[in-house]
Amino acid sequence: MYGDMKRVLACVDHTEVTPAVVEQAATLARLSGGKLTLLHVAPAEPEWVGWEPGPQTVRDEVAAGMRAAHRATQALADALRPGLDCEALTVQGPAVQEIVEMAAKLEADVVVIGARRRGRLAELLAGSVAKSLFRAIDRPLLVVPARATDG
Numbered sequence: 001m002y003g004d005m006k007r008v009l010a011c012v013d014h015t016e017v018t019p020a021v022v023e024q025a026a027t028l029a030r031l032s033g034g035k036l037t038l039l040h041v042a043p044a045e046p047e048w049v050g051w052e053p054g055p056q057t058v059r060d061e062v063a064a065g066m067r068a069a070h071r072a073t074q075a076l077a078d079a080l081r082p083g084l085d086c087e088a089l090t091v092q093g094p095a096v097q098e099i100v101e102m103a104a105k106l107e108a109d110v111v112v113i114g115a116r117r118r119g120r121l122a123e124l125l126a127g128s129v130a131k132s133l134f135r136a137i138d139r140p141l142l143v144v145p146a147r148a149t150d151g
Contacts, residue, residue, distance in 0.1 A: 004032070004109060005028050005029075005031075005032045005034060005109045005110045005140075006032050006033070006034035006035065006109055007034055007035055007037070007106055007107055007108045007109045007110075008025050008028050008029045008032070008034060008035070008036045008037070008108065008109065008110055008112060009025075009037050009039055009099075009102065009103050009106055009108035009110070009111045009112070010022060010024075010025030010026075010036060010037070010038050010039065010111075010112040010113075011039050011040075011041065011095075011099055011111065011112065011113045011114070011129075012038050012039065012040050012073060012076060012114075013040065013041075013114065013116075014040065014069065014072050014073075015114070015116055016116065016146055017114030017115065017116050017144065017145070017146045018076075018114060020114065020144045020145075020146070021112055021113065021114040021144045022038065022076055022080070024112055024142065024144050025038075025112040025142075026080055026084060026086075028110060028112070028142075029084055029085070029086070030083075030084060032109075034085070034109070035085040035086070035087070036077075036080065036084060036085065036086045036087075037086070037087050037088075037089060037102075037106055037108070038073050038076055038077050038086065038087070038088045038089070039073075039089050039090075039091070039098075039099065039102055040069050040070070040072070040073040040088075040089070040090045040091075041090075041091055041092070041093065041095045041098045041099060042065065042066050042069050042090060042091070042092045043092070044092060044093050044094060066090060066092060069090050070088070070090035073088040073089070073090055074088040076088065089102070095129050096129055096132045096133055096136050097136075099111065099113075099129070099133060099137070100133070100136050100137050100138075103137060103139055104138075108139060109139065109140070110139065110140045110141070110142055111133070111137060111139060111140070111141050111142070112141075112142045112144060113129065113130055113133065113141065113142070113143055113144070114143070114144050114145075114146065115128065115130050115143050115144065115145050115146065116146050130143050
């Protein structure tokens with residue numbers, strides 16, 4: 001069973017569920033002798049009215065956030081080495097679209113994501129990446145719930 005999961009894509013959002021997602025994905029990759037890719041999807045840049053780009057301060061803040069997110073994702077990958085073939089990627093855009101596209105590009109055998117605990121109102125209004133991925137992705141999806149002791 002695990003031998004069929006040579007390419008594991010783990011989506012990390014640097015919230016309370018991230019350690020559990022990384023742990024489960026690393027276990028799958030180790031059991032299969034495969035490769036683990038940690039993917040962080042940063043929000044798309046805000047759209048500005050008109051043709052001019054947004055204020056430089058906002059662009060600088062977005063760029064700094066992207067660098068910080070990539071450093072955090074890279075640190076997770078570094079902690080899994082040596083002993084596991086692991087890489088870190090940070091992309092920007094709509095989460096579900098980016099995850100689906102990256103899973104296809106990497107030919108991932110399984111995608112591992114986390115499900116955060118949220119209130120019913122937030123779930124009703126916003127839905128969740130996990131629920132949207134169930135409809136959009138064409139490969140196995142492992143959803144790791146937030147642990148009862150987390151956040």
